[in-house]
Amino acid sequence: MIRxxxxxxxxxxxxxxxxxxxxxxxxxxxxxxxxxxxxxVAGGRGGGDLAQEVIRLAEEVESQLETQKKLLxxxxxxxxxxxxxxxxxxxxxxxxKEGKQAQEFRNPQQLPQLLQKYLSLxxxxxxxxxxxxxxPIPNSxxxxxxxxxxxxxxxxxxxxxxxxxxxxxxxxxxxRVTVKRCLDKLIQYRPSAELYPIIVxxxxxxAETARxxxxxxxxxxxxxxxxxxxxxxxxxxxxxxxxxxISRHYRWALSQVFNTFSYSSVVIVEDxxxxxxxxxxxxxxLYPILRSDPTLWCVSAWNDNGREGLVDLGKxxxxxxxxxxxxxxxxLLKELWAELEPKWPATFWDDWMRQPxxxxxxxxxxxxxxxxxxxxxxxxxxxxxxxxxxxxxxLNTEFVxxxxxxxxxxxxxxxxxxxxxxxxxxxxxxxEDLQKxxxxxGAGPFRVQYSSKDSFKVLARNLGVMEDLKSGVPRAGxxxxxxxxxxxxxxxxxxxxxxxNYDTSWS
Numbered sequence: 001m002i003r004x005x006x007x008x009x010x011x012x013x014x015x016x017x018x019x020x021x022x023x024x025x026x027x028x029x030x031x032x033x034x035x036x037x038x039x040x041v042a043g044g045r046g047g048g049d050l051a052q053e054v055i056r057l058a059e060e061v062e063s064q065l066e067t068q069k070k071l072l073x074x075x076x077x078x079x080x081x082x083x084x085x086x087x088x089x090x091x092x093x094x095x096x097k098e099g100k101q102a103q104e105f106r107n108p109q110q111l112p113q114l115l116q117k118y119l120s121l122x123x124x125x126x127x128x129x130x131x132x133x134x135x136p137i138p139n140s141x142x143x144x145x146x147x148x149x150x151x152x153x154x155x156x157x158x159x160x161x162x163x164x165x166x167x168x169x170x171x172x173x174x175x176r177v178t179v180k181r182c183l184d185k186l187i188q189y190r191p192s193a194e195l196y197p198i199i200v201x202x203x204x205x206x207a208e209t210a211r212x213x214x215x216x217x218x219x220x221x222x223x224x225x226x227x228x229x230x231x232x233x234x235x236x237x238x239x240x241x242x243x244x245x246i247s248r249h250y251r252w253a254l255s256q257v258f259n260t261f262s263y264s265s266v267v268i269v270e271d272x273x274x275x276x277x278x279x280x281x282x283x284x285x286l287y288p289i290l291r292s293d294p295t296l297w298c299v300s301a302w303n304d305n306g307r308e309g310l311v312d313l314g315k316x317x318x319x320x321x322x323x324x325x326x327x328x329x330x331x332l333l334k335e336l337w338a339e340l341e342p343k344w345p346a347t348f349w350d351d352w353m354r355q356p357x358x359x360x361x362x363x364x365x366x367x368x369x370x371x372x373x374x375x376x377x378x379x380x381x382x383x384x385x386x387x388x389x390x391x392x393x394x395l396n397t398e399f400v401x402x403x404x405x406x407x408x409x410x411x412x413x414x415x416x417x418x419x420x421x422x423x424x425x426x427x428x429x430x431x432e433d434l435q436k437x438x439x440x441x442g443a444g445p446f447r448v449q450y451s452s453k454d455s456f457k458v459l460a461r462n463l464g465v466m467e468d469l470k471s472g473v474p475r476a477g478x479x480x481x482x483x484x485x486x487x488x489x490x491x492x493x494x495x496x497x498x499x500x501n502y503d504t505s506w507s
Contacts, residue, residue, distance in 0.1 A: 164264050167283060167331070169198045170257055171220075172249065172270045175206035176376060179213060179271040186269070187219055189277050196280055199261075201225060201253035203245060223256055225249050231346070240347060247349040255341065258334045265290075267331045272376025275301070275329065276396040279371045283331050285402030286319075286365055286410075290331065295412040296321075297336055297362040301329035301371035304475035305465045307392040310484045311369050317400045318368035319407065320483065321415055323502070324473045325353045325364060329372035354470040356504060365410060366476065369396040389466060416479075423447065423481055424497045431462050434486055444489035449496060453506040459493060472502035 169186060173179045183198070190196050200213050203225040213222045231244040250268075257266045267283050269275070276282075279301060286299045303311065304326060312318065327350050345352040352358060373395035374386070409415060426447040433439045433446075440446065448463070450456040456474065460467035465484055466475040474482050480495040480502070 166195055166197065166263060167280075167287060168257060168261070168263050168266050169196055170253060170266050170268050171198060171200040172246075172253060172268065173200050173202045173209060173213065174204040174249075174271065175209050176271050177209050177212050178376065179209060180215075181375065182269065182271050182273055182275075183213070183216055183220060185275050186279075187216070189275060189279055191280055193219070197221065199223060199253075199257065201249065201256065203249040204228065223253070225252050227252070233347075237347070244347045247345055247347050250349055251341065251344045254337055258337045264334050265331060267329065269329050269372070270374075270376075272374050273329055273372045274375055274395065276371040276373075278396065278399045278402065279329070281400065281402050282367065282371050285405065285407060287331070289365065289407055289410050291333065293411050295362055296365065297332070297359070298325065298364040299331040300326035300364050300366050302326040303366055303368065303370045303393070304389075305482065305484050306368075306370040306394055307389065307464070308394050310464060310486070311394060312485050312490075313369060313394065316367070316369045316396045316398050317402070317405065319410060320366050320368070320476075321363045321410060321412075321419075321478050322366045322476055323359070323361075323363050323478055324470065324475050325350065325359065326366055326476070327353075328370075328374065330364070351470060354473065356471055356502075359471075363478065367396070369394060371396055419478070419481075423492050423494055426492055431459055434463065434489075434491065440489070445492060446489060447492045447494050449494055451496065453503075456493070456506075463491065463493065465493065469506045472504045472506040 169190075171179070171182060171186070179200070183200070186198055190198070198220040200220050201223045202210060202213060205224070205228050210222070210224075213220065225248075227248065230241060231248065233241065233244060237244075254266070254268075257263050265287060282301060283299060290296050290299050300322075304324070305311070340358065370393050373393055374390050409418070422445070424447070426445045427442075428449060429440060429446045431448055434448065448459060450459050453469070456469070457467045460474070460482070463484070463486060465482055468475065474480070474493075476482055476484075480499045482493040484491055484493070
């Protein structure tokens, strides 16, 4: 019975697509309207007649859209019945072929993208679905009601987007009921449910956390990682069982996003993160930068040295390149996942990402002021760094319109040219001068130089920035340079000007 219902739903969806195709062919096959000059008659009423004819055509399209809406509701009602028969309303993805097909029609908000996917006509001329569905209406000789209808139609046309416009948010969850705080903020600041679908992937099988996630209803998609078994490890790694399960969960969840849902990008958020008001704006603006620059491999919302006093809170628009993989709210593309998935590690996935074999001299984008804040001391790391660093990270509170800014300065060649001049033209000072403060002249920036692993650690500790290195790369560092604020002045903790590469033994 379930298989019949699934076939019915797929058939209904096919009929919906076919109906649109016939409608478009009908509209395209209509004889072209007469030229405006031919409409002119004595009395000067030609302009009004032309407007009335255009309105009439638009109303025909609107009537057809209403019919399609009714068909959609029927498809959705049958889908709901089928879903309830499958498992009392649980939204668990079927890994089988039929499950993948049905999943495409799971969310009615995705139907505009599916229409565009299957009904793209005359691709050689670059025409899109909205070019045929809704025609713009001339403003002349239109009454107020007609103008309002025209505006509504334009809004509908602009809402039809491609799958590349969609940036899903993947929330990695386990047994924290405080995932509610994370989801509340994501939904509060989300500008569009269509452009930013929220997918919560839950491991651990924790019933109370599952109920919290389900309480958000259709605002999120709830996935459940099916393999909850323990993982066989070396005896000395038994205490790291949690890290093994996290790595397994990440692999499964990312596979769902890219291979099952077929999205082209994703922003990963863990269940103990709170996002800033411009979180979505930040990733939307940096998406084209990430896609266009092959020397970038991620965009992160996190600054490892984002504590108060170490960042310029008056300049939340500042952005940087970093060679250190920050995580904690980060975007990657499908192409990168295709590269990483075959060799995804069994454990410690984040440190694995920081190894040269994965990074391949690529960088990430990071902000001056973090766009995420971690509130979860509980976890497999047992609060490592939380009390000393993470709890003091400042979350940005000011909305920055990143999509209206020119961010091309972040592209590799432009950035490096300015970066080198900025760093190595800054006056060289010692840490004692910085600590005394009054010994320095000017507002900065200033440069403090290190020459070895030990000297870096000593200077970092004295200046209050994180001192650990991964594969030789300092946290928030770019070309060995860590940028931060100290006593209101910009400071660069930098290697000598002849720096060429990281020493992986500095770990």
